[in-house]
Every structure is written in structure tokens, then in C-alpha cells.
Amino acid sequence: MIHTLFPIIIEISKFILFLAMVLVCIRIVRGPHAGDRVVALDMLCMLGVSVTALAAMSTHAIAFIDVALGVALIGFLATVAFASFIEHGASHHDE
């Protein structure tokens, strides 16, 4: 039973993640401050990790787990870089 049910569950999961991505993208477009956009971008990277894990399940390719690890790493580095940019950019602008 679960063998026939599982592809449907994967499809439902894909749809939910797509919905979450749309919501986060609305926040990226709207977000009043640059910090809001960076937070939404961090969330989008987490969603990317989820989607790659899901791709590993739906295509039976274990290598996608490595991709998920890489996406998580890139997301962390991007967030740190953007945070430093916002912090120092603001203080330089003030002087």
C-alpha cells in the first residue's frame, strides 16, 4: 500500500514546498529593509536544501544529498556576507 502511496506523498510534499517558496519570494520582493530580504534569502536556501533532499528521494540518486550539503554551505556563507555588508554599509553611510 505504501509503495503506491509514496509517489503521491512526494508530489504533495513538492507542492507544499513550492507554496512555501512563493511565500518567501513575496517577502523578498516586498521586504521593507535589506535585512528582511536577507532573512528571506536564508529561508529560501533552507527550502533549496529541502527540495534537493526531496529530489534525492524521487530520483533514487543519493548524490543529491551532497548537493543539499553544498546548498546549506553556500546559504550560510551568503547570509554571513550579507550581514556583514548591511552592518558595515550602514555605519559607513552614517558618517
Place this chain on the structure above:
Amino acid sequence: MMNELLLWLSAFLLLTGSLVTLIAALGVLRLPDFFMRMHAATKAGVVGPSLILLAAGFYEPSFSTWVKILFAILFLLTTTPISGHLIGKAGFVGGVTLWRKTVRNDLETVLPTHGFVELDVPEEEASAHADHDAVLPPSAQEAGLTDMMTRPTKARREL
């Protein structure tokens, strides 16, 4: 039998993880304040991917998969607090908008800020402060959203 049990567990973890991720995304969109949005993205945002990775581990159980998955989860759990702390400090210094119902700001005298912008101030003054925001000023739609979210609290306080 054992295989089927693992598949059921995997399906449960998959659905739970995607629902938690959806709730996190909803929080990022709907919460009224930068710090609340950060809270949603960094707490629920790490649980959802971790659950989906665990689901992938139960779906294709092998030693190499589990090593990668546990390493990925450990990495997420280690880096998300760091990035959350950094982006929170950057937002504070960069002068994000605080929710107008905020009652207490302990960092006010500790960290030098770029200056907070209250949501209630007139729009031209607010857009003068928000220098990062040349494209989209804090619009009337945004204010309406915040107002809509806080209305139940207001009603309770009046009672």
C-alpha cells in the same frame, strides 16, 4: 515488512517536514517585525529541512547516506544560530523597523544603531530613513497588514 515500516516512517517525516517548512515560510511572510521574521526563519527553518533529510535517510537506508545526512543536519544545526545572530545584529545596527507594540529594547544604549523607524510615522519621514529601500518604500499596504494582525490584541486590551 521492515521495509514497509521504514517507508511509512519516511512518509510521515516527509509530510511533517514540509508542513513545518510551510509554517516557517508563512511566518517569514506574515510576522510584523524583522526580528520575528528572523525567529521564524531560523527556528522552524532548520527543523523542516532536517526532517526531510531524515526522511530521505529512511527511504534509502545505507551507511553512506546516513553519514551524509547526519553531517548535513549537524551542519544546519551549527550554522543557523550563527547566521541568525549575525543577521540580527546587522539588522539592529542597520536600523530595521521595530514593531510598534514593542515594549522593551535593552540594546538601545549598548549597540550604536542607524536609527529606528516607527511604523506609525508619516511615509515621507519613514522613506527618508530607509536608505536601502529605494524600490519599495514601507507602503500603506504594509501598514494595513500590520494593523490587521494586531487588531485582536487591541480588542483584548480594550476589554
